[in-house]
Amino acid sequence: NAGVTQTPKFRVLKTGQSMTLLCAQDMNHEYMYWYRQDPGMGLRLIHYSVGEGTTAKGEVPDGYNVSRLKKQNFLLGLESAAPSQTSVYFCASRPGRFERNQPQHFGDGTRLSIL
Amino acid sequence: KQEVTQIPAALSVPEGENLVLNCSFTDSAIYNLQWFRQDPGKGLTSLLLIQSSQREQTSGRLNASLDKSSGRSTLYIAASQPGDSATYLCAVMGAGKSTFGDGTTLTVKP
Numbered sequence: 001n002a003g004v005t006q007t008p009k010f011r012v013l014k015t016g017q018s019m020t021l022l023c024a025q026d027m028n029h030e031y032m033y034w035y036r037q038d039p040g041m042g043l044r045l046i047h048y049s050v051g052e053g054t055t056a057k058g059e060v061p062d063g064y065n066v067s068r069l070k071k072q073n074f075l076l077g078l079e080s081a082a083p084s085q086t087s088v089y090f091c092a093s094r095p096g097r098f099e100r101n102q103p104q105h106f107g108d109g110t111r112l113s114i115l
Numbered sequence: 116k117q118e119v120t121q122i123p124a125a126l127s128v129p130e131g132e133n134l135v136l137n138c139s140f141t142d143s144a145i146y147n148l149q150w151f152r153q154d155p156g157k158g159l160t161s162l163l164l165i166q167s168s169q170r171e172q173t174s175g176r177l178n179a180s181l182d183k184s185s186g187r188s189t190l191y192i193a194a195s196q197p198g199d200s201a202t203y204l205c206a207v208m209g210a211g212k213s214t215f216g217d218g219t220t221l222t223v224k225p
Contacts, residue, residue, distance in 0.1 A: 031211065042204065042216060043159075045212055048211065048212055056211075100208065101146065102164075106161075109157075
């Protein structure tokens with residue numbers, strides 16, 4: 001049971017570099033989410049998707065872009081990394097709106113450092 | 116905008132004690148509330164989910180309650196053990212997305 005898989009698990013970037021974080025889920029979930037977690041600030045929603053081909057902004061979307069070309073994958077992109085984007089990034093998924101009382105499932109996180 | 120607050124931010128108890136973690140939210144128009152556990156350097160593990168129409172859910176030594184009208188939920192842990200040491204987060208689910216509290220870090224001392 002893979003669940004939600006995030007790659008990579010760790011990454012160090014230099015300011016200005018770009019990269020893409022991949023989230024894959026094998027539960028046929030409609031909804032997918034990207035969060036960032038910083039010390040003392042809980043989880044903050046970056047972007048989310050309610051289905052293949054759709055994306056929406058969350059609480060802290062600036063500096064990030066996302067794509068949901070396939071139902072099972074949700075990509076988070078940093079076009080020009082900044083030190084303020086040093087964080088732990090979590091992906092989550094859950095079934096669609098007709099199963100709204102099913103829990104979210106989380107990946108193990110990607111630890112990203114921007115120097 | 117939904118806001119979720121968890122009190123206390125940190126809690127230290129001796130092994131065997133019963134304890135209560137609190138979660139409050141500002142907008143009662145929620146679908147459900149979910150409690151998670153997070154160990155250091157790890158992801159989030161779902162503990163309990165309470166639907167908006169429910170009052171409580173139980174799993175083993177854990178019991179979560181929900182009072183939607185007052186915007187409050189509690190997580191009760193019975194007979195705490197050192198293995199319960201972790202950060203506990205609550206999340207309220209609204210239309211399409213969740214809002215998380217900052218968590219309560221629990222330390223259970225042997």
